[in-house]
Amino acid sequence: MNALLTVSGVSKAFGGLQALSDISLQVHRGEIFGLIGPNGAGKTTLFNAFTGLYTIDRGEIRLNTTRLNGQKPHQVLQAGLARTFQNIRLFAEMTALENVLVGRHARTTSGVVGAVLRLPGTRHEEADSRERAHALLHRMGLAQHAHRLARNLSYGDQRRLEIARALATEPSLLALDEPAAGMNPNERAGLRELLLQLQADGLTLLLIEHDVKLVMGLCTRLAVLDYGVKIAEGTPDVVSRDPKVIAAYLGDEAL
Amino acid sequence: MSSVLKSRWFTFGLLALGLALLPFLVDAGLGRSWVRLLDLALLYVMLALGLNIVVGYAGLLDLGYVAFYALGAYVYAWLASPHFGLHLPFWAILPLGAALAGLFGVLLGAPTLRLRGDYLAIVTLGFGEIIRIFMNNLNAPVNLTNGPQGINLIDPVRLGSFSLSQPHELFGYTFTGVHLTYYLFLLLTLAVIFISMRLEDSRIGRAWVAIREDETAAAATGINTRNLKLLAFAMGATFGGLAGGLFASFQGFISPESFNLMESIMILCMIVLGGMGHIPGVIFGALLLTLLPEALRYTGDWQRNLFGQIYVDPADLRMLLFGMALVAVMLYRPAGMFPSTRRRREFADAKG
Numbered sequence: 001m002n003a004l005l006t007v008s009g010v011s012k013a014f015g016g017l018q019a020l021s022d023i024s025l026q027v028h029r030g031e032i033f034g035l036i037g038p039n040g041a042g043k044t045t046l047f048n049a050f051t052g053l054y055t056i057d058r059g060e061i062r063l064n065t066t067r068l069n070g071q072k073p074h075q076v077l078q079a080g081l082a083r084t085f086q087n088i089r090l091f092a093e094m095t096a097l098e099n100v101l102v103g104r105h106a107r108t109t110s111g112v113v114g115a116v117l118r119l120p121g122t123r124h125e126e127a128d129s130r131e132r133a134h135a136l137l138h139r140m141g142l143a144q145h146a147h148r149l150a151r152n153l154s155y156g157d158q159r160r161l162e163i164a165r166a167l168a169t170e171p172s173l174l175a176l177d178e179p180a181a182g183m184n185p186n187e188r189a190g191l192r193e194l195l196l197q198l199q200a201d202g203l204t205l206l207l208i209e210h211d212v213k214l215v216m217g218l219c220t221r222l223a224v225l226d227y228g229v230k231i232a233e234g235t236p237d238v239v240s241r242d243p244k245v246i247a248a249y250l251g252d253e254a255l
Numbered sequence: 256m257s258s259v260l261k262s263r264w265f266t267f268g269l270l271a272l273g274l275a276l277l278p279f280l281v282d283a284g285l286g287r288s289w290v291r292l293l294d295l296a297l298l299y300v301m302l303a304l305g306l307n308i309v310v311g312y313a314g315l316l317d318l319g320y321v322a323f324y325a326l327g328a329y330v331y332a333w334l335a336s337p338h339f340g341l342h343l344p345f346w347a348i349l350p351l352g353a354a355l356a357g358l359f360g361v362l363l364g365a366p367t368l369r370l371r372g373d374y375l376a377i378v379t380l381g382f383g384e385i386i387r388i389f390m391n392n393l394n395a396p397v398n399l400t401n402g403p404q405g406i407n408l409i410d411p412v413r414l415g416s417f418s419l420s421q422p423h424e425l426f427g428y429t430f431t432g433v434h435l436t437y438y439l440f441l442l443l444t445l446a447v448i449f450i451s452m453r454l455e456d457s458r459i460g461r462a463w464v465a466i467r468e469d470e471t472a473a474a475a476t477g478i479n480t481r482n483l484k485l486l487a488f489a490m491g492a493t494f495g496g497l498a499g500g501l502f503a504s505f506q507g508f509i510s511p512e513s514f515n516l517m518e519s520i521m522i523l524c525m526i527v528l529g530g531m532g533h534i535p536g537v538i539f540g541a542l543l544l545t546l547l548p549e550a551l552r553y554t555g556d557w558q559r560n561l562f563g564q565i566y567v568d569p570a571d572l573r574m575l576l577f578g579m580a581l582v583a584v585m586l587y588r589p590a591g592m593f594p595s596t597r598r599r600r601e602f603a604d605a606k607g
Binding site: 051052053072073074077078082083085089090091092093094098101102103104105106107108110111112115116117118122125126129165166169 | 449450453454457458459460461462464465468469471472473474475476477478479480486490
């Protein structure tokens with residue numbers, strides 16, 4: 001199996017609340033993997049565990065051969081896992097272009113001396129970063145907003161800017177936490193297009209989403225969480241017929 | 256050469272000429288003591304720009320900044336005064352003092368990394384006081400700082416037999432010590448401005464602003480927040496240490512008195528009033544808050560001229576007017592006198 005992200009036996013408790021119990025799953029290279037489940041199922045907790053914001057109690061998370069658990073958020077990103085946030089977290093007082101340039105930080109190296117003296121290496125690196133940032137903004141349809149402050153962009157544009165910033169870090173796995181939340185049907189369709197394009201470019205995507213319709217139509221495979229336990233994993237077809245999944249979403253009486 | 260470039264060089268030349276002639280104009284117009292104040296104002300510009308890196312860019316509210324100023328000053332005093340009998344040249348001590356202050360910036364910054372906002376302010380305030388109290392008490396068992404009496408007879412900046420404390424005849428003009436000091440301070444201030452500008456528009460500067468805006472998102476975007484915060488502390492402290500060394504050489508005498516909490520707060524006021532994170536604003540704030548209180552001393556003369564006697568002690572009136580000016584700025588220009596376009600928008604949005 002060509003696994004990019006391997007999660008084995010991950011558990012996490014907050015005090016007496018077992019947020020994640022013994023979660024294992026694999027995300028394969030080149031697929032769009034969906035992570036769904038009712039509110040409070042532990043999706044975002046698992047996400048935060050992937051990206052170094054939470055430390056896990058037990059288990060292991062690997063990206064390729066790199067162990068992610070125990071790493072700091074910036075090290076996780078350096079290893080190739082970039083993320084977006086459920087409630088958009090842009091650098092509000094920076095322009096769209098600057099936001100994407102910050103994304104280049106992890107892939108560039110110039111320091112204080114290079115910056116002060118504008119050494120040739122720094123100048124080259126800066127020009128390269130700007131070129132890439134402009135290309136990304138263009139691709140996301142944000143080219144005309146490059147010099148506007150992030151806070152002044154429309155909601156849909158902010159969502160796409162956050163994705164652009166994540167892409168600037170050259171991830172091998174892009175994790176999106178409810179990217180369609182709050183989007184209108186038009187923006188939703190646009191997002192769908194975008195994610196499929198990214199997949200076509202060879203990127204692997206991990207998607208947390210509430211919108212079951214979007215997930216079912218988009219994902220190659222998905223896993224369903226309920227009360228911190230993985231209750232199903234497989235292709236959308238298989239998962240949507242799983243009685244445990246139906247029970248989790250609609251209640252036991254539905255069966 | 257294009258006309259734009261030509262006019263830019265013209266402006267630049269005019270500015271350089273103005274800065275070069277300034278001490279003579281001030282000397283002729285206001286008197287020698289104002290040239291001295293001009294020197295002091297340049298020192299505060301350096302200090303304010305240093306603190307601006309920590310507070311303005313990285314958003315770390317540091318209330319103990321004066322500790323690094325003190326450290327630079329004491330390093331200079333130890334190595335160039337009769338206190339230990341050492342008289343090393345200034346070009347060796349100034350960088351050493353700045354570097355040592357930078358190192359202390361990291362040492363004092365490290366324990367505060369997990370703190371944000373108010374908590375950080377309280378801890379740094381404590382650090383500032385600790386350094387001052389150390390300086391006050393390190394006269395026994397080994398007399399390091401001479402306690403509250405301070406260290407006296409500190410060497411002026413001197414290169415060979417050319418000392419900045421004596422007047423010199425150059426090109427048929429007499430340059431006094433305060434004039435020559437002005438040029439040295441101006442040169443170093445320009446260097447600090449240059450470094451600040453270059454850093455602001457760089458990978459490092461953007462990372463600092465990103466941390467200020469949202470630390471969690473910055474970390475998730477690949478910024479090593481620990482290292483960059485320490486770097487901000489170190490850079491700010493380095494400028495503070497440099498200014499401290501210059502201060503010691505300029506005054507010839509230092510004591511813990513000069514490095515109290517009020518000093519930290521004044522420097523913070525300079526950047527807040529001028530416009531946080533915006534270099535021209537910070538420079539303006541530093542000049543204003545150094546020169547305005549001095550100008551307000553003249554209120555005594557005005558009273559005598561107007562009423563024939565002094566009703567309100569100028570020292571009291573000075574603080575009153577100064578306080579009112581601060582409140583007025585905060586009310587009518589909450590983003591500072593010259594805010595960066597970024598912060599101006601921030602406050603405009605908040606209002607609208």
